[in-house]
Amino acid sequence: MPLREIHRDEISCVRRVPLFSGLTEDQQDLVGALVRPLVLSAGELVHGAGERSRRLSVVHTGQVKLSRTLPSGHRRLMRVAGPGQTLGEHGFLTGGPTLEEAEALTETRLCVFSHDDLAALVAEHPSIALQMLRNLGQRLAETERRLAQSTLEVDVRVADYLLDQPLLRETSDSAPATASSAVSPRLRLRLSKKDIASILGTTPESMSRALARLTASGLITVDADVITLLDATGLEALLAQD
Amino acid sequence: MPLREIHRDEISCVRRVPLFSGLTEDQQDLVGALVRPLVLSAGELVHGAGERSRRLSVVHTGQVKLSRTLPSGHRRLMRVAGPGQTLGEHGFLTGGPTLEEAEALTETRLCVFSHDDLAALVAEHPSIALQMLRNLGQRLAETERRLAQSTLEVDVRVADYLLDQPLLRETSDSAPATASSAVSPRLRLRLSKKDIASILGTTPESMSRALARLTASGLITVDADVITLLDATGLEALLAQD
DNA sequence: CCGGGGCCTTGACGGACGTCAAGTCCCCGC
């Protein structure tokens, strides 16, 4: 890839990312000059757990799996960072060792900032700090929500996860003029069921059984990684019951 | 209380709080002029859940209980904010409805900032934004840690909680000159066991049994709200095992 | 064509823990 292409990449990374949305295009271009691109293939690590990295990364394309290893040796998947999302905040802010291992789930392109470069940017453009605050606040709210839900039964946590997923855009392959028969929303799981189970704090076996129960209740149908939500309000009702 | 006293209160609140530690004393005094003091007695609410409050509060003295109510109606205690800690970030940052109910656990004095006042302060003093970032990053790391631990058995979560508590300063009431007999560290639970159980995502009954098991194992002794750590390394070993 | 490994599912089993209930202790108000 010629140099010019790479540079365009860097700029488009900066342009597309919420973190810098408060800047003018000219300012964004200046930011782009500081960024270091990083391309990883599936399975490669951005950083291991316990490393001392003060760099902050923004996902450009692809997905990065963030997972913790407990003292007991058990691993738990915490979240998956997709395009526009950031990782490495903790090391960037505190200088302490990284708490999570970051592994590319697919081929992934990152935009990496060194601590000093980004700190200088933040000092010059306070809007970046404000945007980071909003990001972190959002992450914190989401994590607290998951923590509050962690004691609910597996079926409920699975139902909640499904309701949070983006729906597939349906190609209307049936007769287009036919009347008001509502189509059930469908979605595609973007992670393996094993990984989803880990995020939800359970096991693949329990997850599998939960999906089977939801299917038996007529709430969903499962076809490999495609889930059809037959009764979305029924799924929501699970959250409220008991 | 005369006006002059109140004003001193406001300033000392600002002085003591990490959020403003990056400011000079003169700047801190200016911040103090913007603060609105709020005194609550035990049981009073700073705000309920779902309210729309964009104000950010700093605890001056006392403690504030932050709890969520799940759609099912179950309440879960998320954290307790003590002196120097902040609450209301989510509303302040997003303008959305409050997610947690905030209730004074004891007589509590707060320093409250309106959204606009604090936003203006942040714009003028970026160090405040940086300190908020560090605070939120810390909170996020702590919450993620608890989430990762949420599937461990109750005994382990209780042990971890105990190890996180500040120790009592021991008054050496025994013969001061006696040799190197190490005293076991002791701590005082600052919350009811019921509340601690809620924080740990379990029930008072299970918590009580966990303490009984830790006692039977010779790791601790319990005397009402005072816990003696007979074998701290044994408690830590619980975290790693299995 | 065959063999291995990963993902997923289903079954069987046991244990941890939530729930219900009863009982004690303590505090507080009448």
Add this chain to the structure above:
DNA sequence: GCGGGGACTTGACGTCCGTCAAGGCCCCGG
């Protein structure tokens, strides 16, 4: 002093779910 209520503990019970095991399916490499 007495009664009520809340915090805490202990017991009994049921169940959700984690673990172990086996089997199917798919993919890939030999």
